[in-house]
Amino acid sequence: DVKVTQSSRYLVKRTGEKVFLECVQDMDHENMFWYRQDPGLGLRLIYFSYDVKMKEKGDIPEGYSVSREKKERFSLILESASTNQTSMYLCASSYRGGPDTQYFGPGTRLTVL
Amino acid sequence: AQKITQTQPGMFVQEKEAVTLDCTYDTSDQSYGLFWYKQPSSGEMIFLIYQGSYDEQNATEGRYSLNFQKARKSANLVISASQLGDSAMYFCAMRGSNTGNQFYFGTGTSLTVIP
Helix, strand or coil, rough: CCEECCCCCCEEECCCEEEEEEEEEECCCEEEEEEEEECCCCCEEEEECCCCCCCCECCCCCEEEEEECCCCCEEEEEECHHHHHCEEEEEEEEEECCCCCEEEEEEEEECCC | CCCECCCCHHHHHHHCCCCCCEEEEEEEEEEEEEEEEECCCCCCCCCCCCECCCCCCCCCCCCCCEECCCCCCCCCCECCCCHHHHHHHEEEEEEEEHCCCCCCEEECCEEEEEC
C-alpha cells in the first residue's frame, strides 16, 4: 500500500513564525506536490517537484518555499506565516506521467493566529 | 491551459438511489487522464476512478462509473445505490500529456446522502 505521511494533522502558529510542513512517501515516486485547500476554491497547487532538488512553482507560490533533499521527502516552508495562510495543506505523490493517480497524505490543518 | 469545472457546489441524494456528479474539462492535449477523488470529513483524499482519453469504454469501479463524453469534454461520475458513507466532497481532476507532472482540480461537489 502506498503511504504518504504528513508531519502534523493540526498545527497552530503565530503570525511571523517560520513554519515547516513535512511530507514523506514510501513508493519511490518521482513527483511530489503541495496543495492548499480552501472552501469553494478546490485544491490549488503551491509547488511541485519532479526530482530531488528540482522544484516548479504552481499556481500560488507566493509566501511559500519548498525543499526536496531526498526523493521520499518534500517540505513546505512558510518563511513568515500570515493569517491568510490559514488553510488545509495536502501533500501528494505520483509516478512521472502515465495513468497513475496521485496519492495523498492525510492533510495538515494550519491555523495562523 | 487546462481547466476543470464542477458546477454543482452541493447535491443531495436519497439512500439507495443513483446520483451523477458533473465535471467538464478544457484541454488542448490529445492525450490526458481524468480522475475522481472522494474527500470525507476526515480530510483524506481517496482515489475513486480513472479514465484515459483514448479509452473506448467508460471506466467502472464497483458502484462508481465514469460517463465519459469526449466530444462534449465531460467526465461525469455516477454513483449507484448511494450509501450514507458516500456523503463527502468529490473532486474531478485531469492530467495532460503535455503537463505530465501536474494535476488540475475542480472546485468540488459536496454530496449528502439522505436516509
